[in-house]
Amino acid sequence: MKIQLERYHGLGNDYLVYDPNKNEMELNKRNVKALCNRNMGLGADGILEGPLLGAKQMAVRIWNPDGSIAGKSGNGVRIFAKYLKDADYVQKKNYLLKTDGGMVEITYLNEVGSRLRVSMGTLSFLSNDIPVIGEQREVINEDMVFGKNLYPATCVSIGNPHCVIPMKEISRELVCKIGEYSECARYFPERINTEIMQVTDSENISIETYERGAGYTMANGTGACAAAGVAYKLGLSGSKVVVHMPGGSLQIEIDDNWKVYMTGEVFYVAAIVLGSEFSEQLRNL
Numbered sequence: 099m100k101i102q103l104e105r106y107h108g109l110g111n112d113y114l115v116y117d118p119n120k121n122e123m124e125l126n127k128r129n130v131k132a133l134c135n136r137n138m139g140l141g142a143d144g145i146l147e148g149p150l151l152g153a154k155q156m157a158v159r160i161w162n163p164d165g166s167i168a169g170k171s172g173n174g175v176r177i178f179a180k181y182l183k184d185a186d187y188v189q190k191k192n193y194l195l196k197t198d199g200g201m202v203e204i205t206y207l208n209e210v211g212s213r214l215r216v217s218m219g220t221l222s223f224l225s226n227d228i229p230v231i232g233e234q235r236e237v238i239n240e241d242m243v244f245g246k247n248l249y250p251a252t253c254v255s256i257g258n259p260h261c262v263i264p265m266k267e268i269s270r271e272l273v274c275k276i277g278e279y280s281e282c283a284r285y286f287p288e289r290i291n292t293e294i295m296q297v298t299d300s301e302n303i304s305i306e307t308y309e310r311g312a313g314y315t316m317a318n319g320t321g322a323c324a325a326a327g328v329a330y331k332l333g334l335s336g337s338k339v340v341v342h343m344p345g346g347s348l349q350i351e352i353d354d355n356w357k358v359y360m361t362g363e364v365f366y367v368a369a370i371v372l373g374s375e376f377s378e379q380l381r382n383l
């Protein structure tokens with residue numbers, strides 16, 4: 099039986115959708131890594147497996163390209179919601195979608211489902227929720243050493259873990275230099291996503307991101323929520339900001355209870371049918 103995946107991207111953060119209802123191969127750490135390999139596979143920042151049916155709500159499993167499972171992905175859930183519409187799984191304009199990092203609420207803002215608003219869940223700065231080692235506390239502006247340098251880090255969970263570092267200037271080179279050490283630093287038992295953040299004014303911030311299990315990416319939806327939350331918590335911005343990333347921007351709003359709403363676009367790229375030899379290789383992994 100042929101294996102077919104759909105390629106989408108959200109602001110250059112590219113995902114493959116693998117629908118288990120239409121394909122018989124079971125995904126595992128090894129075949130996910132092989133599919134996401136940019137030289138020897140299709141290449142992607144992750145795989146969205148679903149819809150996983152049966153439960154009350156539809157569910158999606160989010161794979162990182164290193165074969166680990168991520169709790170949540172902001173670009174991932176927008177992309178997956180677009181797929182659910184494209185493949186006629188949903189007709190409603192508004193519904194709940196389950197991720198391993200908690201429930202999100204999807205709202206389509208246009209007919210084709212390419213512009214979406216998502217209620218992403220609630221931000222927590224508590225060390226046990228993120229997690230960060232040490233006594234229970236909010237992890238705000240703590241000195242952390244990544245490589246040989248000290249950084250003021252604020253950490254937060256939105257269903258997946260983030261470490262946000264405010265800076266005067268940000269760049270791809272800098273986030274890669276930090277991310278190489280921060281991702282697996284001893285502070286973070288479940289590893290971490292790293293964002294360096296530049297605040298332009300109370301309504302605009304920019305981030306560069308180094309993702310857990312993926313490395314440098316052009317945009318990160320949960321990273322945008324995390325950075326907006328940190329900027330607001332530290333009094334550097336208001337509760338409603340545009341988060342600018344190399345791949346494009348997202349609008350983020352935070353309510354009085356730290357619930358986060360994300361609005362942005364996604365784009366359908368292609369349906370891909372795998373060659374028989376590559377399919378065979380994957381089945382044997």
Ligand SMILES: N[C@@H](CCC[C@H](N)C(=O)O)C(=O)O
Binds near residue numbers: 311315320
């Ligand atoms: N691209 C994402 C985040 C994906 C998950 C992340 N790598 C993790 O392991 O937590 C996004 O758009 O949020």
